[in-house]
Amino acid sequence: MVLEEKLVDAYVSEEDQNNLLKFLEKKETKYMGLQRHKMGVEDFELLTIIGNGQVYAMKKLHKSEMMRRGHVEHVKAERNLLAEVDSNCSVKLYFSFQDDECLYLIMEYLPGEDVMTLLMRNYILTVEARFYVAETVLAIKSIYKHNYIHRDIKLDNLFLDRYGHLRLSDFELWIAVFSRNRIFQ
Known part of the structure; x- marks a missing residue:
């Protein structure tokens, strides 16, 4: 008008x-x-060789397998956590979508290795250990302030980005939401 x-x-x-x-x-x-x-999924091209441009990691979850194992709520919680928490301490979620058979989480690609592999290769971490412990505490704190608890903190779920900073990952089966000092699983 x-x-x-x-x-x-x-x-x-x-x-x-x-x-x-x-x-x-x-x-x-x-x-x-x-x-x-x-x-x-057709909007993405799977790469065998990492080249120039934006590279993502795709987590592909089969719906039938999730339902069979009773993990539907866990996957929803993981997706919600990744969408809600914008922290340099955890892996970033860029997109999520589904087709008839699968759910897809398009996340930040972390070219570094996990801390377990790093430890196994170097056998002993000295100065780096303090750095990674401090970053692990920051990562846990970053999701805790959004009312999530990661119930499977282990070296296999701690990844390094291309700059050597730690990122917490793999929330699928280990998220609990708490409210009013009561924990619900």
């Missing part, structure tokens, strides 16, 4: 007004269609 009033005030002919309004309606319809585009 405001646009129509401004067009009248600007002495634009009725025909030009109608043409402009139709043009803007088409643009709005196209824009709204783009907003509703559902993402699917």
